[in-house]
Amino acid sequence: MDPTGAWSPTDGHAHHVGRSSRSAWVLRSLRVCDARGVSEQLPEFPYHPDPVATGCVEKSDATCLSCEQARGLIYTGPVYAVEELVDCLCPWCIADGSAAARFDAAFTDHLPVYGNVSEAVVAAVTTRTPGFSGWQQ
Numbered sequence: 001m002d003p004t005g006a007w008s009p010t011d012g013h014a015h016h017v018g019r020s021s022r023s024a025w026v027l028r029s030l031r032v033c034d035a036r037g038v039s040e041q042l043p044e045f046p047y048h049p050d051p052v053a054t055g056c057v058e059k060s061d062a063t064c065l066s067c068e069q070a071r072g073l074i075y076t077g078p079v080y081a082v083e084e085l086v087d088c089l090c091p092w093c094i095a096d097g098s099a100a101a102r103f104d105a106a107f108t109d110h111l112p113v114y115g116n117v118s119e120a121v122v123a124a125v126t127t128r129t130p131g132f133s134g135w136q137q
C-alpha cells in the first residue's frame with residue numbers, strides 16, 4: 001500500500017509519447033521524400049485516356065526531342081512526320097501540341113468516321129493525342 005511505488009507512471013508515459021511522436025516525424029519526412037520522387041502527373045488525353053495501359057507511353061529515361069528533358073515517360077506509338085521520330089517524344093509535348101507543331105507531326109493517320117466531327121476534334125486527336133497501332137476498332 002505504498003502510493004509512491006517503485007514504478008513511475010509519469011516517466012513511462014512520457015517515454016512512450018516521445019517514441020511515437022518521433023516515428024510520426026520520420027513517417028512525415030518519408031512522405032515528403034516520396035512526393036518529391038514521384039514524376040509529374042501524366043497529362044490528360046480525352047481521346048486516349050490511358051496511354052500507359054495501351055502501351056504507347058512507357059517508362060523510359062530517354063530524352064524528349066521536343067522539350068529536351070528526360071521526364072520518365074516516353075511515347076512509343078506511331079509518329080507520322082517527315083523526320084523519323086521513334087521513342088523520342090514525351091507525352092507532355094504531345095498533350096500541349098508542341099511536338100506536333102515542332103515536327104509537323106501527327107500521331108494518328110486515320111480517324112474512324114463519326115459523322116459530324118469538327119476540325120478541332122480531328123486536330124486534337126491527330127496532333128495532341130497519342131496514337132496506337134490498333135486505333136481502328
Ligand SMILES: [Zn+2]
Binds near residue numbers: 067089090091
Ligand atoms: Zn517533351
